[in-house]
Amino acid sequence: MNTPNSQMLLDRADQALQLAIAAGADDARVYASRTREVEYTGRDGTVESVKEATSSSMDLVLWVGGRFSTHRTTSLQPERLRAFVDEAVALTRALQPDPHRLLPDPALYDGRTTADLELVDSTIDALDSARRQEWLGALDAVLRGDDRVISATAYVGGTLSESALVSSNGLQGTDGGTQLWVGGDVTVRDEGDKRPEGSWYVGVRQMDDLPPLDEVARLALEQATIRIGSKKGPTTKTLMVLDPRTASRLVGRLIGSMNARGVYQGRSFYAGKVGEKLFSDKITITDEPHRPRGLGSCPYDGEGIASRTRTLIDKGVVEQLYVDTYYGSKAGMQANGGSSSNVVVASGSDKDFAGLLRDVGEGIYVSSWLGGNADGTTGDFSFGVRGHHLHKGHVGAPIGEMNVTGNFVDLFGRLAAVGNDPWPFRSTMVPSMVFEGVDFSGA
Numbered sequence: 001m002n003t004p005n006s007q008m009l010l011d012r013a014d015q016a017l018q019l020a021i022a023a024g025a026d027d028a029r030v031y032a033s034r035t036r037e038v039e040y041t042g043r044d045g046t047v048e049s050v051k052e053a054t055s056s057s058m059d060l061v062l063w064v065g066g067r068f069s070t071h072r073t074t075s076l077q078p079e080r081l082r083a084f085v086d087e088a089v090a091l092t093r094a095l096q097p098d099p100h101r102l103l104p105d106p107a108l109y110d111g112r113t114t115a116d117l118e119l120v121d122s123t124i125d126a127l128d129s130a131r132r133q134e135w136l137g138a139l140d141a142v143l144r145g146d147d148r149v150i151s152a153t154a155y156v157g158g159t160l161s162e163s164a165l166v167s168s169n170g171l172q173g174t175d176g177g178t179q180l181w182v183g184g185d186v187t188v189r190d191e192g193d194k195r196p197e198g199s200w201y202v203g204v205r206q207m208d209d210l211p212p213l214d215e216v217a218r219l220a221l222e223q224a225t226i227r228i229g230s231k232k233g234p235t236t237k238t239l240m241v242l243d244p245r246t247a248s249r250l251v252g253r254l255i256g257s258m259n260a261r262g263v264y265q266g267r268s269f270y271a272g273k274v275g276e277k278l279f280s281d282k283i284t285i286t287d288e289p290h291r292p293r294g295l296g297s298c299p300y301d302g303e304g305i306a307s308r309t310r311t312l313i314d315k316g317v318v319e320q321l322y323v324d325t326y327y328g329s330k331a332g333m334q335a336n337g338g339s340s341s342n343v344v345v346a347s348g349s350d351k352d353f354a355g356l357l358r359d360v361g362e363g364i365y366v367s368s369w370l371g372g373n374a375d376g377t378t379g380d381f382s383f384g385v386r387g388h389h390l391h392k393g394h395v396g397a398p399i400g401e402m403n404v405t406g407n408f409v410d411l412f413g414r415l416a417a418v419g420n421d422p423w424p425f426r427s428t429m430v431p432s433m434v435f436e437g438v439d440f441s442g443a
Contacts (some may be wrong), residue, residue, distance in 0.1 A: 003120055003176035007035050009164035010174055012076045016060060017166050019085040025092070027063040027103050028303070029167040032076060036125065039157040042136035044097070045144065048153070050129075060085065064092040068101035099331040104303050106170045108335065112299050112306040118292045121206045125160040129389035132156045135213060139184050142217035146225060149190040150195060154217070157181045165337075171304040179295065180204050184217055186224040192315030196221025196230065202425040205293040208365040209424075223367075226398060230386065231268075233321040233402030233442035239416075240392060240404065240438040243353050244423035246366050251345055254408050257376030258312065259338060260327035269379040269409065271349060279316040279412035282348050286311050287322075287339035296342040296427030305337045316412075345430040348418030353432040355418050363390040364440060366404070385440075402442030411435060 013032040020028040058081075060071045071088040073080075139154035162176040183201030190196050200220035204210050242250060262268030289298050289307035300306050303325055305405040312318045323331075324338025351359075370384030386400035412435075419432035 002174065002197030003160070003162040005162050006164065006174040006176065009034060010075075010166070010172070010272065011161060012058065012081070013164045013166045014172075015078060016058060016081050016085055016215040017168060019082055020062060021168060023086050023089040025062050025064050025089050025168075026279070027045075027168045029061040029103065029165070029171070031059040031061075031165050031302075032043060033058075033161065033163040034076075035162070036160045037157070038127070038132070039155070039161075040132040040136055042133075042154040044151055045137075045140050047133060047136060058084075059087055062088060063101065063103070064089055066097035066099065067092050067095040068098050069095055076388065078209055081156070084276045086169045094098045096193070096238060100326055102325055102329060102415070103169050104305050104325045105232060108337075109171050109300070110306060111308070112173065113289060113290050116292075117204055117290060117294070119205050119297055120160075121178045121180075123207050124158045124178040124180045126160060135182065138213045138222055139182065141213050143184045143186055143221055143384045146188065148225065148228070149221070150187045150189055152187075152221075153185045154292075155181065155183050155185075155201070165300070165304050167304060173300055175299055177205060177297075180207065180210060182210065182213065182216055184220040186221050188224045188228060190230075191230050194230075196224050198227060204425065205295065205297075209293060219432060226388075227386070227400070228398070230398040230400045233364070233385075233387075233399035233440060235402075235441045235443065236364075237437055237439050239360055239390070240435045240440075241357065241360060241363055241365045242433045242435075243365070243367065243420055244419075244430060244432055246368060247345075247433045248423045248426050248428045249369055251285070251343065251430045252428045252440060253276075253374050253381070254412065255312065255340070255343060256374070259322040260324060260331050260333050262376055263321065263333075263338065264327045264331040267377045269377060270318060273318050274320060274427075275318065277315075277317045278409050279313065280415035281315040282415045282418050283313060283412055284311070284346040285313040286344050286346070287341055288344050291344075294342040294427065295425075296340065298341055301337045301339050303335075303338070306334065307337060307341060310336070313370075341427065343428045343430075345422065347420040347422065347431050350420055351417075352419050352421040355357075356417055356432050356434055357390065357395070358393040359417070360390055360393055360434065363434075364388070364438075365390050365395055370400075372403070374408070381406060381408060381411075399442070402440055405439050405441065411438065414438070 014029040069092040228232035257268035328335040372383030374381040389396040419436040422429040
C-alpha cells in the first residue's frame, strides 16, 4: 500500500536491515513508521487546544547467535543508523539464548492481499485550520443547545500513519491509513450536586463516511440529558440489553484472552477449548482484515504474516485462537497471526436495537460500562454499569451505581438475540444483543 512516504520508509528499513546483517546479525526485522496527528479541541464555544505533531520511529528486531532483542530509535536519518544498529547488535550478544524466538516461516508471508482496502483519504490529512475550527463550531452549537448544559467539549482529530516492514527472510511491505475522529463530551445540571455526563465519538477512514456533525453532537448531548434523574439500580436477575456501542466493548473483553500467549501463560479460559461449544449458537465471530475502509484492516500483522479472514467462534464453537510465532512455538501451536484486525459479530436477525426492544418485556438496558475487571484465566467479570429500566419494550427511567457480575462462558451461553445493526465506528463491529438471566447488584 503506497502513501506519500512509503518509499522513503522502505529505503530506511532496508538500509537498517543490511547494516544489521553486515554487523553480524544472523537475522533481522525492521519496522519503520511515520505518523502525523492533528487534534483540535473546543470548549464552551472557544478553541481550547490545538495539537499538531509528526513523529517517526524505527523498531529493529535482531537474532544474533541464538539471542534475541528489540531496539527503537526516533531518528531515521541515514547517517545515524549505522551507530544505532552496531550498538544494538553488540548488546544482543550479551543476552541469553532463547530457542523460541524465531522469524515466521516465510510461507506465512505469501498470499498477502493486493486489493485496495481504501484506507487512505488524502483529504483528511489536508484539512486546514479554518475547516477544523468550523467543525468545532458546528459541534458546539448543538452540544450546548440545552439550558441544562454546564460545559461541553468538541473534538476534531485526524491521523495519517505510514509504515514499512522488511526482514532478512524475504519479507517486504508497506502499509498506512488515515483516520478522522469527531465527537463531544457534555456535562449537564441535575438535582443537588449531580452532574450527569455523556459523550459520543465516531471514527472513519474516508471523509464521505462521516455522519452529519449535528447528528454526532445531538447524540452526545442526548447521552448526558437522558441521565438526568438517575437513581441507584436494583439488585436483580433479569434480561440485559446492549446497544451496538456497549456490545462492542463487551465482545472486546470476551476475546481479550483468545491468544496463544494467554494459553501458554495459563491466563486464558480458552485453553484446551478449541473445537468445543462454549457459548450460545447465536454468536459467530470472524476476524476480517480485508474489509474496505475498516478501522482494523491491514495486509499483514506486526510480524509480516499475511492477514486472512478467519472464524474465531462459529455458532458458539471455538474455532481458533490468535497465535504469534513466539508463543505458538512455546505452546506447540501453529502460528497464524497474533493480533486482531476487524472483529465482526454476525447479525442474528432482521431487527435493530429498537426492534429487539419491542420483543423485550422487563429488563435493563446497559448504555455504558463504568470500569471494573475481568479475569482472563477464569472468565469471571464484574463491571460497573449505567443504563435504563425497560418496561414493555420501552426505555424508561435512568439507573446507575450498579454492577453486573458473572462469567463470560455463562453470559454468552445466555445470549438470546443478536440484532442487525453492527457498530461501524470501531474495529470491533457488534450488533445489539439481548442476554437472559443476568445478575445485577445495586440497591
